[in-house]
Amino acid sequence: MWIVPEREIAGLVSREAAFDAVEQVFAAMAAGRANNFPVVREAIGHENALYGFKGGFDQLGGALGLKAGGYWPNNLEKRGLINHQSTVFLFDPDTGRPVAMVGGNLLTALRTAAASSVSIQHLSRPDARVIGMVGAGHQATFQLRAALEQRSFEKVIGWNRHPEMLPNIQKVAEDADLPFEAVELGDLSEADVIITITSSFGPILMVDHVAPGTHIACMGTDTKGKQEVEARLLANSLVFTDEVAQSISIGEAQHAVASGALASDAVIEIGRVINGDHPGRQSADEITLFDGTGVGLQDLAVAAKVVDLAIEKGVAIKVDI
Structure with a gap:
C-alpha cells in the first residue's frame, strides 16, 4: 500500500488538475458510470466535532474508496491546526485490497474549489x-x-x-x-x-x-x-x-x-x-x-491522480500490510 503524506500534496496537484478531475467525475456521474455511496456524517459528542465518511466507485476512472474526516471547530484556536481534517483511502476494485492512504486536507480544499469553478465555467x-x-x-x-x-x-x-x-x-x-x-x-x-x-x-x-x-x-x-x-x-x-x-x-x-x-x-x-x-x-x-x-467521488478522483504523481516523483511511501 502507498502512503502519500499531507506534506507532499501541495507539490503534486494543481488547481488545473483538480478542475479536470472533478469535471470528469461530474460527467461520469451524470452518465451513470460513477456512483457515490450514502454519506455518514454525525456529531461525535466530543470537541463539537462532526465526523463522517464519503465514498464511491468510479467505473470510468477506476477509483474505489472513501474519505474519512470532518470538522473540528476548536482546532485552529486550541492547536493551530485547520478545522477540517480528513484522509482518503483507495482500494483495488478488482480485489478489494487497500491501494493507498492519502492526506486529505489540502486535497479537500482543492477539490471543493474545483467544484465551484466548474460550475462558474459552465453556468456563469x-x-x-x-x-x-x-x-x-x-x-x-x-x-x-x-x-x-x-x-x-x-x-x-x-x-x-x-x-x-x-x-x-x-x-x-x-x-x-x-x-x-x-x-x-x-x-x-x-x-x-x-x-x-x-x-x-x-x-x-x-x-x-x-x-x-x-x-x-x-x-x-x-x-x-x-x-x-x-x-x-x-x-x-x-x-x-x-x-x-x-x-x-x-x-x-x-x-x-x-x-x-x-x-x-x-x-x-x-x-x-x-x-x-x-x-x-x-x-x-x-x-x-x-x-x-461535496461528493466522495471528487476526493477519490483527485487522490488517484496524486498517488500516481507521488509514485512517479518518488515521494510516496510503500508499506506492507
Missing part, C-alpha cells in the same frame, strides 16, 4: 466581471483563487460575519491585481458571480441580495440543518448540483424542497451540462445556482 455569464464572496475563512481563499481563473473578473467584493477575516480574501484579490471592496450583504447585487462558503445554519444570502443574471455557487452546506441562502432564492433560480440525492437531503436544496418552494425533480446534475445533455444557462437574466454538497 461569459461577460461576468464582478465576483462576490460570502465567507472569508481558510476555504474561501481556495475558492476565490480557482474562481478567478474561470472568467475575466475585474473586481472582488466580499462579506463575512467577522469582518476582521476579510483580509484573507483581500490578499487573494490583490495577488491577482484586482481591487477588493468589503460590502454589506445588500451590495452583493453588484456581483455577477457569488460564492457562499460558510458553516452557517441559517440563511445569509437573500433574494434581494442577488441581481438577475447572477450565478451562485453555494459551497458550505453539506450537513442536515446547514443553510446559507434563503429557500425562496432557490425557487427563483435554475438549480444545479453535484448529486441530486445529497442536494435535497444534506445540501442547500434540503430547505427549499422541505418547504415546498422547490420540487426535488427540479434539481439538475451539473454533469448533464458538461455532457451536453442539458443547455445550462438559457438567458442572460436567468439566475443559476450550484449546490455543491
